[in-house]
Amino acid sequence: MIRYGQQDITQADIDAVIAVMKSVNLTQGPAITQFEQSVIAHCGAKHAVAVNSATSALHIACLALGLGPGDLLWTTPNTFVASANCALYCGAQVDFVDIDPQTWNLSPQALEAKLIAAEKAGCLPKIVVPVHLTGQPCDMKAIHALSQRYGFKIIEDASHAIGGRYKGESIGSGRYSDITVFSFHPVKIITTAEGGMALTNSDELAIRLGLLRSHGITRDPDLMTQSMDGPWYYQQVALGFNYRMTDIQAALGVSQMTRLNSYVARRHEIAQRYNQLLADLPLTLPWQHPDSYSAWHLYVIRLQLDKIQRTHRQVFEALRAKDIMVNLHYIPIHTQPYYAKMGFKSGDFPEAEKYYSEAISIPMFPTMTEAQQDEVIAVLKEALGA
Template sequence: MDRRQLGKDRSHLMIPYGRQDIQQADIDAVLEVLQSDFLTQGPVVPRFESAVADKVGARHALAVNSATSALHIACLALGLGKGDWLWTSPITFVASANCGLYCGAKVDFVDIDPRTYNLCPQALAAKLEQAERAGRLPKVVVAVHLCGQPCDMQAIHALSQRYGFHIIEDASHAIGGKYQGDYIGNGRYSDITVFSFHPVKIITTAEGGMALTNDDALARRMDLLRSHGVTRDPALMTHEADGPWYYQQIELGYNYRMTELQAALGLSQLERLDDYVARRHALAKRYDQALVEFPVVTPWQHPDSSSAWHLYVVRLKLEDINLTRRQVFDYLRSKGVGVNVHYIPIHTQPYYARLEFYSENYPNSLNYYSSAISVPLHPSLSCQQQDIVVESLKYIVR
């Protein structure tokens, strides 16, 4: 193949790596809210929260306008602040780390497991041992369930019991997935779990997120923080209310609320959650079977997990195919295959590089990034489209 021809043909329609699935029931649900008395702060958001909490087995669920907002109020509710440390994985979207900086805390990273690409418990244990000697243990560890596969939460939780840190599960990719047979989000091994409802995620509210917890005090704090720190609850006020109109701001909060329109869409989508995840599993299995002889590494799944399969990431065996990742990427895009890369290691981003992180501390993360490429996976992906993806990949890597 003439390498100069890679990326030249752009006549095909793009098959996206991920996309929302909007059906008539979703449209009807949103229209019903549009024709109601409340577009925000009405009854639908609480219904959505209760439905998600019931689905995953959590005590409390608080809907917000993005998973980033959920991460922020989760950190604040756990008391993260100036002088504290937040640790997370380098292989995630920047929001998983930025939430610590928003609180005035410092951020550090723990290298990934080379098979699951999630935060590695062994690397975490070694880093914690060093941090204890140096007097800089983390207050919060954000465990990111990359691609929808849960981290080894039992091992991470055991370390939290020994070293005294809080755990946030960044399950932005993982609603509908399971760990040890139970739905992710039940809070068995963490303080707070965060879901994302961005359009490319498992279910969508257009933009939106949710924080779930079994702790009553954390739920009350996050409820305040998402809405300006304002309360109408007499039990929380500093003195008796002046009248039925009265409210008090008792925290410095934010305007992170979810609208009724978003919640209506989410409620409708939630009814199809298990179907969506089942379809993603079927497509992932087809990829596994179709790519078995290819010079790529397909995703390994831990036996304790059942991924929500937000992403299907293959790792190119670049030494075998004699091409760069960029050449493969450009060729697939030219053939209408909307591949992407998830994620650029956070510590290499210019903002974080100025904080003096050293890449040699995260060899597995860099090795992963050098060869990772996400191929299309979403419930609307047809088998015919998936075959186009496979044949295009087969052509370029062979």
């Protein structure tokens, strides 16, 4: 069986985790800070707040930016549901912006057109969440320019994209956004088993994120609203959550970070080989914008259904029948039953829906061998009838 993605755990990772398990700090200890600092050093952001999942990071990012009832958050329909659900957790409303037909990311042109109409209707978004699908960054400069004109905040959902770059800078630097979110799920670029992180260059947002991560409780006298009763004293100054990452997870993350660049470089090698060996098949291969250096979390092909005699489902099932465990990223959020109850329907975002009707994520992970890749390609050719 060849999975579409999988983690790489080395003896160094195991040793790092065991060292923490033998220490006095299993959670809220020094490994958290070490992990945060390693990501800061790579990305060039000022602050990082590690949490137990990227979903938690998205939630507290929305809260830190003041999202609440009566507000709007816009994102792409072509993403995992967490990119939109984070708004609902805050009591806000969600809408979507269709994707670019080349990059498959949120389209700046569609965003601008929707903003023009929203301004006239008096319903501009408070937050826009561009998602770096497959690891390729969105056109953040264009989106940021629109934020300056229309007054919305930006959360980069970079769950797929740690290790990538945009215009020569590491994704996560925060040049074109207020907060960037990473995921460390096992199939992502690096893993902490489960985990996420929010990065920002704002001192104020970093304090807010840190409070929201841990029940809204602080021991910092500067953040308290009254004097301390004694050295035991703490105050809850906000309504926060238990979204903390453990030191066990953080230790794994620190170890994995030492291989981040090599992981991404290997993913580029695999992608380049796919590009070469799949070029003559009836497929649309992932196009890469010259301003981007993708983290290549996923390698997505799109079937040219007018050139083959099989359906999307038939090709997908034929691959899985031969133990090529492909996947589909993603079912457009607005077509999910929960969102349909809000009034969204098929046909609302045609580019995202067309993408969904053709897309298949084929195996891509840094320990993938050429023999495994050759097997994927051979079975894919057979499934296409090529």
